[in-house]
Amino acid sequence: MSSHSLPISSLLALFFLFVLTRVPTILSVDDPRYSTCRETLTCGSVSNISYPFWGLNRLSYCGQPGFELRCENDVAEIMMNENTLRVLDIDPERQILKVAREDYWNGYCPTKFINTSINYDHFNYGSNLRNLTLFYGCNLPTTPTFTVFTNCSINNTLTDMSYATRNMLVDTRYSTCRGIVVVPVYEAAAKDLEVNPMTIQAALRGGFELQWKADNDECRRCRDSDGVCGYNQISNSFTCFCSDKPSETTCLPPTEGTF
Ligand SMILES: *[C@@H]1O[C@H](CO)[C@@H](O)[C@H](O)[C@H]1NC(C)=O
Ligand SMILES: *[C@@H]1O[C@H](CO)[C@@H](O)[C@H](O)[C@H]1NC(C)=O
Ligand SMILES: *[C@@H]1O[C@H](CO)[C@@H](O)[C@H](O)[C@H]1NC(C)=O
Numbered sequence: 001m002s003s004h005s006l007p008i009s010s011l012l013a014l015f016f017l018f019v020l021t022r023v024p025t026i027l028s029v030d031d032p033r034y035s036t037c038r039e040t041l042t043c044g045s046v047s048n049i050s051y052p053f054w055g056l057n058r059l060s061y062c063g064q065p066g067f068e069l070r071c072e073n074d075v076a077e078i079m080m081n082e083n084t085l086r087v088l089d090i091d092p093e094r095q096i097l098k099v100a101r102e103d104y105w106n107g108y109c110p111t112k113f114i115n116t117s118i119n120y121d122h123f124n125y126g127s128n129l130r131n132l133t134l135f136y137g138c139n140l141p142t143t144p145t146f147t148v149f150t151n152c153s154i155n156n157t158l159t160d161m162s163y164a165t166r167n168m169l170v171d172t173r174y175s176t177c178r179g180i181v182v183v184p185v186y187e188a189a190a191k192d193l194e195v196n197p198m199t200i201q202a203a204l205r206g207g208f209e210l211q212w213k214a215d216n217d218e219c220r221r222c223r224d225s226d227g228v229c230g231y232n233q234i235s236n237s238f239t240c241f242c243s244d245k246p247s248e249t250t251c252l253p254p255t256e257g258t259f
């Protein structure tokens, strides 16, 4: 008997065998948190972003509080206090977030004077930075410390702008200033700026590095066990989403800890 003339009963038996073996797979649907958090985030030039970051398609339980990314016109942004920081790069291995002040991206004459301020609960400044101090409307004389640079038109008022490539001790001499703003830049950019004031926009756009503090080891152990890193918003702690259920640590048996 050739294979294409199997009796109908054999075909039926094969059909039921197929259905029976498929049923368990259909029943064991992945935990939706596992599937959701397995997705990475992409916004403009920033891609393949995962834990501890969340936002867009990654729901809040996929990352830690304080690591929300927004995507505005294909620009990834993170809010820290009053600052909107443009995300330039994320290095998960070194836990480095490279950002630039959004309000200084297209110029150095912002309509509002806001100092740089970061969320120290989760971040520290990188080690290769220098603070640029920008003085607005002080009428400062040119000294070796300052570069009197240019005029800004802010709210229709012409304002002189000068800068120091270091952290300045702001004393009463500066009480006449309309505003003083501190912005971190790379050490190399500050050195360029000391030689050539025309590099100021490049220095500001170059941004600065922040190191994040989230424990990467627990996430690595979770991933190594085929889990997906996430956050338990009830206990405010790390959680490892396994394909069937969450675990406090890894997806390796014996697992324990659910919520
Ligand atoms: C995406 O990120 C993960 C973890 O950070 C890494 O292992 C993987 O190689 C990255 N993939 C691409 C395409 O960059
Ligand atoms: C410019 O005007 C806006 C709106 O009135 C105000 O919030 C802002 O502080 C002003 N900026 C400066 C530098 O005075
Ligand atoms: C920014 O910080 C400097 C130095 O700490 C301070 O003198 C200045 O007033 C601050 N500027 C604003 C806008 O808060």
Ligand SMILES: *[C@@H]1O[C@H](CO)[C@@H](O)[C@H](O)[C@H]1NC(C)=O
Pocket (backbone or CB within 6 Å): 125, 129, 130, 131, 167, 182, 184
């Ligand atoms: C820049 O100034 C801030 C406070 O405004 C300070 O916390 C930080 O350590 C300074 N960074 C450098 C590189 O001096």
Ligand SMILES: *[C@@H]1O[C@H](CO)[C@@H](O)[C@H](O)[C@H]1NC(C)=O
Pocket (backbone or CB within 6 Å): 148, 149, 150, 151, 158, 160
């Ligand atoms: C800034 O404006 C003042 C007044 O209009 C002018 O005297 C000065 O030369 C300007 N400075 C620069 C650097 O453009």
